[in-house]
Amino acid sequence: MTDEPVKNKAKKKKIPKHFASGSEWTFDILEKFDREIKAIADEYLLDTYPNQIEIISAEQMMDAYSSVGMPLGYSHWSFGKQFLNVEKNYKRGHMGLAYELVINSDPCISYLMEENTLVMQATVIAHACYGHNSFFKNNYLFKTWTNADSIIDYLVFAKSYITSCEERYGIDKVEELLDACHAIKDYGVDRYRRPPKLSAADEKTRQTEREEYLQSQVNDLWRTLPSKENKELDKNVERFPSEPEENILYFFEKNAPLLEPWEREIIRIVRKISQYFYPQRQTKVMNEGWAVFWHYTIINTMYERGLVNNAFMVEFLHNHTNVIYQVPFDDPAYNGINPYVLGFTIFQDIRRICEDPTEEDKQWFPDLVNTDWVKSVDFAMRNYKDESFIAQYLSPKVIRDLKLFVLLSDENKLDLEVTHIHDEPSYQHIRDLLSKQYNISMTEPNIQVYSVDKRGDRSLLLRHVQRDARPLEVTDLDQVMKHLYKIWGFAVKIESVNETGEVVFKHQCPAINTDARELPAEKAPD
């Protein structure tokens, strides 16, 4: 596109036109691209951490992959399993590796694969180093719940602590505990309380103190020996915990009666890392959508300014199209709505509503119409998570474009019913449902620590509050319960409560006898 009129050139110092050509990249060219992309990102007011771009090989990418995105993880067999899986799929050609991996840290570390073509590297720089990066820095969840500046230090601390435990207490013991913690790591997050700042240095100095303190607390809790006579009396004694506790790992760390101090520390480590990843799980659609939106916008801007040529654009659009491909719902490979598609479409739509609103938009988004789109997408990025983002911004046009529809699945019926499709009366309903679908506390079973039989057999009772009458998966449940029993040291029970507060399912580990599940349910504690 040599004869494309170059607009908007004034600001830039003179740069050779089309410095991009060919598909090979060099460090010089990457630097040039990064400089250009940064300049454009600045124009669009993207606020980022400093970037640290690391070029790695495919094997290194597989390594990075398997440690669930932690640049340095402690050792555990499950990461080895993950690695073997990735390696197998990659070698068989079932799976391309991710083109990049980005760590929520300050400076923001992005891994770029050396195999990527130049176009891909440029896309990835725009996508990860400016898209994801600005999201990490500014989204309220990340700001509140993670500490980008200290995560690397903390991971170093965690790794060396766990290694030292392995040396002192044996690999098997540590592994057993980690297995158990991993089973409930999704229940190791505070959903509402803000956790204190992470700091490796503080962790270390406070650790000894904490070990002693924790142990004394626990001992205090269990000072009363169980006695039969008091049992009736104590029925009315205050419940423990006084409120149900959603953070099961936290509860174990503080209250499990038989744990050694180092075991509590390891539980804490798993819990902290889980907490660090929690915002990512809540913002998948937004985060990916935001990054795709910006690589698309930035590369297009470069094209408009004649910084890249036609061949570059064709390859870019080809890649971009692959990223936002939605597998059809009736395909065996369907694995939910592609978050890249959903997020990207909504952000694009916000821009469209700002710049070129229709009558419908004026009704649905009066506040958005004819505002500055840069500010509007920025506002959306900062202040929402998937659930609220969809509830706020999913427009009728996006519903139509993605042809969303609703299926009612009822265990009592043999067929599924299409209850809503993309038409006028259904928009609001589809929006609510989809928003609900991205609420993690809706999609994961809602399980909390309900009570502990302090004066009796010290058993722990978990309570699962059903939603949509969905039961727990029993095979896995049994395994998880065994893990919990190992940490708690005494019987662990779980009961499912339906929407009317009635106990509909019970399970416990160890089982009282072979058919514990068939036993008539004891009267549920109020």
Added chain:
Amino acid sequence: MSQIIDRRPNSRNKNAVNRHRFLSRFKHQIKKAVDDAVANRSISDFEHGEKINIPTKDITEPVFKHGAGGVRSIVLPGNKEFSKGDRIKLPEKNKDSADSKASNTGEGADDFTFEISRDEFLEIFFNDLELPNLLKKQLAQINTSRNVRAGLTNTGVPTNINIVRSFRSALARRISLATPSKKLLHNAENELEKLLVSSKSDAPAVIELQNKIAQLKAKIAKIPFIDPFDLKYNRRISQPGASSKAVMFCIMDVSGSMDEAKKDISKRFFILLYLFLTRTYETIELVFIRHHTSAKEVNEQDFFYSRETGGTVVSSALELMHEIIYSRYPTNEWNIYGAQASDGDNWNNDSPHCKELLLHDIMPFVQYYAYIEIMPRHHQSLWEEYLTVKAVFPNFAMQNINSALDIYPVLRELFKRQILVGKN
């Protein structure tokens, strides 16, 4: 400003620890897979790793999750033909496995599959055999080259300087360079002597000659004692290990009393010997002889997997072995190894004949002969006769075997020698 760092030179095996942890956690399943592989593989087929399948249910990491059931609405993308109120029939079986879609996509989704390397494979295989560690390492090594001296070279590192040869060539150079000047010097000195008799010592001719002599002396003195050009270095090259040929005879009793378990032990015995030979020889031929009342040369497949019944005449196999050696493997070209596995059953009158065959027709020609008897109970006549062979030939090994653990001791002597050779 962004910082771009090239991390490619960094280490790649960050996950080696985790991989190892995984393997050791599931060693039972992996061992079973390796055992199956050993049973199915050819003896000579130990150059690659193995694909391992582990049932997914054994390695899942359990979490709390929803099971099938409940009443809920799901938003899906890409509506093609549905309108409100349409009903979609569920395929029957989908109802149970609504949450485990993977199983419907077919293609081994139920198993976790991965590959282990050749080294890992051998490691697990060796674990059964209680091999000493040094030996495990030796057997697993592929590279059998060794450093040998191969004359001299003009370049090299100082530690390899060959002093004698360097000085010899320095001497040669000094002689060849100095000789013309020395001749001239000699002449000049003779002339000077004559001249001094007839003329005064300060005659111009005398002075001229004296100058010439001084010049020649200086020239000779300038020839260096040693020059970089003279240095000779010992040359070492890596040579492939002993590159001779070997033939391995596998003799097995296939009469009815040899069941699968015994054959499996025999197979491991043959494999171990084969692995040993691959370390030592470049080409190895395998000859399989199975026998009951008569012996037959067969291919590996028939050797291990076809069954025959009937009595047992061991000498038939030994005779066949002797014939084959005589006709196809001249002993000056081939290293011959024999490995025999049997449950010890033999027709009584045949055993002395076996002894004679071994003593006269076989043992003098073979490097090593190993016999294993897989028999938990008492020995029969064959064992007794073989004991006398053992007394005569130190390179005859025999052992009663109950399990795979007992295999290695049979070959211990053989490997011991190999290790000694390897060390030197």
